[in-house]
Amino acid sequence: MKATWILPDGHEISAEVPEGLNMMQAAVANNIPNVVGECGGNLSCATCHVYVDEAWAAKTGDVGDFEDPMLDVAEAERRPTSRLSCQIKMSPALDGLVLIVPQP
């Protein structure tokens, strides 16, 4: 399955992402700048904040109960499409997912 990250300078990085891997882990594995994941995907740090491309926003599901307050903790401004990428798991329905990396 494929995912693409659009960096703040417009540059795009695409990579194969295995099913079940969360998008923070996928970003770290592919050295995507500014997606860190210091808490290992446990909703404690908000350093894996991304904007989901509008076309994919509905498919990535709802913001979780603890994810919601943690999105206010992220460095970049919160938008309606903001998510913690550790909470998005790659699945066949998300093949081709596009994530936008915020400007820090």
Next chain:
Amino acid sequence: MTVWTPSDDGHADLTSHDTFLNGPPHNTFARLRRDDPVHWTDYSAGQGFWSVTRHADILELNGKPDLLSSARGIRMEDQTYEEYLARRTFQETDAPDHMMTRVKVAKAFSKPVIAQFEKVIRDLCGPILDDAFAKGRFDATKEIARQLPMRMLGRIVGLPDEDLAWLVEKGDALIANTDPDFTQHVLDKMTTDEFRMMPFNSPAGAELFVYAKEMMEKKAASGDTSGILHLLLQPGPDGSVMPEHEFRNFFCLLVAAGNDTTRYSIAAGIQALCHQPELLGQIQRGEVNETMADEIIRWASPTTYFRRTATRDFDYHGKQVRAGDKVLYWFASGNRDDSAFLEPFKVDLTRNPNRHISFGQGGPHVCLGMWLARLEVRVLFEELAKRLRSIEPAGEQKFLRSNFIGGVKELPVRVTLQ
């Protein structure tokens, strides 16, 4: 004076606080990483424990809080359930309890909110450094490293300046509860169990309890909402309110943990400047990058370990870990793992990325104050480098007597100014 090198024989007793009087036993950690990465230690004062010493293993296990729980205690010492309940903070809880507390204060400690303190920190650093440097020869831990975190704590928590020295003294007695320089009630030599329900099993915990209660009453009476404490009193996402004893435990945690770890990071950074003279020039010429503070904090590894407890049996590197076993993540060891860091015993202020684990990265309990710590360390070393021409050791450094908190508690230095 030569660079400090580990002097243990490779088989140091990790349960002994005295072991750490000579600094972390890095020869022992190196042997364990190489030969026995999941190592069993018998413990005379309680149940034995497993030591995990490799960087990659610590990261992996720290990311499995369901398997390795924080809710049975986070130090080597055993606690009864009664003691655990009386003394716990959100550090000693798992999801969802942990998040219920964490989300209340997460924003106050977030990178953008903390970044607003940069000028405050810079303004605090100036007089601290100028006063210390005017002495020419001084103890850098006492005169510099101890000063900044204490004063920032006052700003963050919303406490009056005149209380800070007393609070830090009590915080030291808590967290350095195994060092006779900081407490009369040395944990492993105590003959009473009078304080076992108090934070860190320490009478200083009792005094801080009283202070916290009185201070909150004062703040409530005057409508003072400065600092972060009132955030803790708000209901969590599920409507639950923090019990009073847990609030006071959290206060003790802030006073203790919010202080000493940054202190010993700063001290370790100054120690590094003494032993690697090229570092000062690199900072002055801007030949460092944004991970400078992280490298100093890696070098310091002030929290030597945290403990977890296995929730079920599992096999790891050929060892059978049983449900209920204590498992220690030795961050101090992981931060010197040469499979994660090139030349780990050298301070490299350009190391980037810097995947150190001093903040407990990779797990839900990653340090709440990490952005504050990074900012304090960066700004302090920037301000220090602006003023100094040279810094060198001026006597024997002394380490804290603790296997839990690693730090240079006395660091005599001599400086010349620009």
